[in-house]
Amino acid sequence: MLSIRPANSAEAQDLARIGLAAWEKAIRLWGEDAERLRENAKEAYFDFCTRCWPDILVAEWDGDLAGWGACEKADDFITDLWVLPEFQGHGMGTALLEKIEEGIRDRGFATARLDTHARNAGAIKLFKRFGYRVKSYFVTYSEPLDEDIDKVEMIKEFEPGAIASEQGSEEDGTYSL
Template structure:
């Protein structure tokens, strides 16, 4: 059984381990050297989870921490969504994302935004299935990883008729997804 709830400060270390495991699985798919980046990523996850636990929603599967997501500035930008590889494919990420989106809507925003690594085809496919579209491609420097990374910004209009569309097509043509 799936439960979505706010994180507690005592869970920061466990949540950072979930983020790191999900991140490692994702980057290995496109051939990135996780070993080279692991310590920086681990430090970044731990720092985020200890500093922003009030902004984190947790997904539990039968009482076990399985995933989490965050909207750290209480605006419309979703900063994190991570599901431990052992729990992926059970709808946990979707449920956490939907709970975060509900908070965004409750704060009065017409859209939800997020970004992900441009080579993270699995995440892009999930987000597109859930109504997001690719808005922009960009390269940004990651302090946490100490290198440039390719990213895509994605956006979801909660009421598509209320926000002017930037394209006439539902398909953005990217990634063949």
């Protein structure tokens, strides 16, 4: 049975392992060399999970850790959503996303925001299915990976039309998955 709960500090290493496994699967799909980036990514996940465990929600299946998500600064920006590859496609990501969005709404925000790798078609498709739209494309330097990353920013309005549309924010079809 699926359950969502807050993380605890003793789980940092296991949560980092989940994040790394999900990240490796995703980047291999678009042909990236995971081995080249693995050690830096491993350190970054462990550092994040050690520092930010109070901001992490965990998905469990029958008591086994299956995934996690975070809204690191308790604002409207979802920083992480990771599900172990063997649990992907079983509703873990959906349950985590819904619970994180509930927290964002409870904090009084009209939107939820996130970003993902521009080549992560699976994640973009998932988020679009839940009402997110691509707002912008950008390139940013990732200190943990020591390289530039192509990303898309996505946004979801909880009550469409509740905030004024931004000029030029409409999709041009580039990421219409």
